[in-house]
Amino acid sequence: MSTYEEEHNIQDRANPRADDTTARGRQHATLSNIIDTFLTTSGSDTPSNAYAMEALTSALHHLSDADGSRLAQTLMESLQDSGDIDGKRSKGVSQEYLDTLERVKVSSISEDDAFCPICTNKFKDDKYPLVVRLPCGHGVNHIYDLECVGPWLQMNSTCPLCRTNVLEAEQNRRKKIEEEIRRAKEEDSEEEEEDWDVYG
Amino acid sequence: MAERRLFQEYNRYKKSPPSKSNPQIISLNPISEDNIFNWQAIISKPTKKDNPFYYGGQWKLSIAVSRQYPLEPPVIKFITPIVHPNINLKTGEICLDILKKDAWSPAWNLEHLLVAILMLLDSPEPDSPLNIDAANLYRHDPVGFQSMVQFNMWKVGSFVDVKKSTPTTITKSNQVIRDVSGSKIRAIIA
Numbered sequence: 001m002s003t004y005e006e007e008h009n010i011q012d013r014a015n016p017r018a019d020d021t022t023a024r025g026r027q028h029a030t031l032s033n034i035i036d037t038f039l040t041t042s043g044s045d046t047p048s049n050a051y052a053m054e055a056l057t058s059a060l061h062h063l064s065d066a067d068g069s070r071l072a073q074t075l076m077e078s079l080q081d082s083g084d085i086d087g088k089r090s091k092g093v094s095q096e097y098l099d100t101l102e103r104v105k106v107s108s109i110s111e112d113d114a115f116c117p118i119c120t121n122k123f124k125d126d127k128y129p130l131v132v133r134l135p136c137g138h139g140v141n142h143i144y145d146l147e148c149v150g151p152w153l154q155m156n157s158t159c160p161l162c163r164t165n166v167l168e169a170e171q172n173r174r175k176k177i178e179e180e181i182r183r184a185k186e187e188d189s190e191e192e193e194e195d196w197d198v199y200g
Numbered sequence: 201m202a203e204r205r206l207f208q209e210y211n212r213y214k215k216s217p218p219s220k221s222n223p224q225i226i227s228l229n230p231i232s233e234d235n236i237f238n239w240q241a242i243i244s245k246p247t248k249k250d251n252p253f254y255y256g257g258q259w260k261l262s263i264a265v266s267r268q269y270p271l272e273p274p275v276i277k278f279i280t281p282i283v284h285p286n287i288n289l290k291t292g293e294i295c296l297d298i299l300k301k302d303a304w305s306p307a308w309n310l311e312h313l314l315v316a317i318l319m320l321l322d323s324p325e326p327d328s329p330l331n332i333d334a335a336n337l338y339r340h341d342p343v344g345f346q347s348m349v350q351f352n353m354w355k356v357g358s359f360v361d362v363k364k365s366t367p368t369t370i371t372k373s374n375q376v377i378r379d380v381s382g383s384k385i386r387a388i389i390a
């Protein structure tokens with residue numbers, strides 16, 4: 001039986017419908033396992049949390065695609081919210097992410113006095129400079145010694161100058177791609193979707 | 201990295217003292233050049249124009265910098281007791297988001313933090329209090345709050361030291377009559 005909210009596709013964020021979830025069987029168990037794993041490992045500030053969050057997010061995406069459930073969506077949003085609030089979860093980037101950062105040639109830096117905002121050393125004074133640009137967007141040019149910004153990003157995935165969450169910038173890019181793929185799929189199976197929309 | 205960056209900051213503050221660009225910062229320096237990780241600072245709110253509650257006051261701060269600096273924020277405390285919604289009266293602990301790991305940025309320096317603390321004096325946030333009495337008074341009775349602040353400053357003797365500070369609008373002739381809870385207390389400066 002469906003509630004008013006479900007039939008009208010309205011989310012009730014204050015009430016994540018705990019009763020419904022217990023009746024969801026195997027899929028729910030799997031989901032709760034993932035969440036448990038995520039929560040128990042989220043205490044430490046290791047970059048692996050980024051992976052855990054990624055795994056969880058993609059699992060939730062998958063689930064919401066599979067049965068058209070709003071629950072997964074709600075859970076995902078609330079997890080992201082709480083992550084933002086206590087700021088502890090999924091805060092750092094991985095070494096692999098650092099390797100993908102855009103390199104900047106020091107000779108291409110026009111300003112002679114340009115310095116790394118973290119160590120405050122001039123880039124041009126460095127014998128073996130390794131300078132990277134963060135994907136802050138909006139046409140800004142926030143560059144750092146990799147040696148300086150690397151350890152920071154592994155703890156906290158934000159640009160020290162403008163607070164852009166570099167993981168989110170990456171996530172948004174990926175989300176857009178996923179959405180496009182999903183939209184393409186939906187167009188293929190629109191009729192089927194309608195039958196599966198009401199559940200419970 | 202911490203040591204090198206701190207010496208660079210120190211050299212810069214020697215070359216262009218923070219007090220020059222911001223007269224509310226009286227001093228900012230390591231306690232001894234032998235230990236670049238322990239700093240102290242004196243900040244002030246010389247006149248009523250600077251701050252309607254804390255005018256005439258100056259406060260000493262301790263700044264303990266960790267070896268992870270600037271990846272980690274320093275620990276800053278008020279050594280001079282101060283009545284403020286977001287500052288613990290006994291320990292001097294400061295509740296300020298950018299002093300916490302989550303909101304700190306390694307692009308900030310010690311001078312930036314002093315500016316942030318001066319701003320906290322101007323706009324307390326009674327919703328996250330470390331001094332509940334001060335927070336309640338600030339919210340419901342600003343005049344009473346001002347009296348409490350000024351009375352405490354008189355009690356602990358934290359008025360601006362005219363001889364040491366760079367010229368401000370406070371002079372000997374500008375002695376302040378302070379109204380504390382109805383009774384007149386004459387605070388003589390200098």
Ligand SMILES: [Zn+2]
Nearest residue numbers: 116119145148
């Ligand atoms: Zn650097």
Ligand SMILES: [Zn+2]
Nearest residue numbers: 136142159162
């Ligand atoms: Zn940036």
